[in-house]
C-alpha cells in the first residue's frame with residue numbers, strides 16, 4: 548500500500564475549503580487557480596499523479612502533466628474534461644454521482660414552484676412596500692395543477708425529479724439518448740416531440756457536444772405559450788438568445804434557471820426579464836452535499852492509488 552502522503556496531487560482553488568483541507572490531510576497537494584500549464588513550472592508539474600478539481604482539463608493540460616494517472620472531478624457533470632483525450636492517454640476520470648442527486652432534484656422543484664407561483668416577485672413586492680401601497684400582488688397566470696412535465700435526461704437526477712413531480716400530481720414524460728425499458732413514463736424519441744406533448748420542460752441532461760443548444764427556438768415554440776422551462780443541467784444545453792426571444796415574445800411563459808452557458812456571466816436580457824427565476828448554479832450547494840462530494844473526490848483518489856479501482860469512474 549503506497550504512503551498517500553508521498554503522492555502528489557494538484558487541486559484547484561475553486562474546490563470548497565472542506566475538500567481542500569481533506570485533500571491536504573491525505574496527499575501532498577499543490578493548489579492552482581485556473582490554468583495548470585501557465586501557472587506551474589515544468590518542475591512542479593513533473594511527478595503530479597492526480598488532479599482534483601471543479602472545472603476543466605483539456606488535452607494540453609494533460610500533456611503538461613507527464614505522470615498524471617487520474618482526474619478526480621468534483622461534480623457529477625464532467626463536460627469540461629476531455630474524456631476522449633484522457634482515454635487515449637490512459638488517464639482515469641472520476642466524478643461524484645449519487646451524493647448530490649436528491650439536493651439537485653429539490654432545487655429543480657424549487658425553481659419550478661418559484662417560477663409558477665412567482666414567489667420571488669411576490670416577495671420583492673412585499674419588501675418594496677407595495678402590498679401596503681398598492682394592495683394585493685396581482686393574481687398569477689400559471690398554476691402547477693394539471694401540468695404535464697417532460698424531462699430531458701432521465702438519469703439518476705432526472706428520476707429523482709420525476710418522483711417529486713409525480714408526488715405533486717404532474718404527469719411525466721421524457722426524452723433521453725435511449726429509451727429506458729425499466730420505467731413506464733412516456734418516451735419521446737425527439738426533444739421537439741417531447742416539448743410538443745408537455746407544458747413544462749425540465750433539463751437534467753449532461754452538457755457537452757451532444758446536447759449543445761439542444762433546447763433551441765423550435766423546441767421552445769413546441770413547448771408553447773403556457774410553457775415553463777427549468778434548467779438544472781448545463782447552460783450550454785439552451786440556446787440562450789433563442790430563450791430570451793421566447794420569453795420576451797410570450798412564445799413560452801417563464802423559465803427557472805440555475806445554470807448558464809458562460810458562467811458566472813448571465814445574459815443581461817435575462818437579468819431584466821420579469822418572467823424568470825435565476826439562481827447562481829446552486830443546485831448541489833448545501834454544506835452537507837458539497838462535503839459528501841468532496842469526500843468522494845478524495846475517496847476516488849485513494850481507491851485508485853490503493854487498488855487501481857476508483858469508486859465512481861465516469862462511464863464512457
Ligand code: DGY
Nearest residue numbers: 621622623624625831
Ligand atoms: C455538478 O455536479 O455537475 C454540478 O453542476 C456542480 O454543482
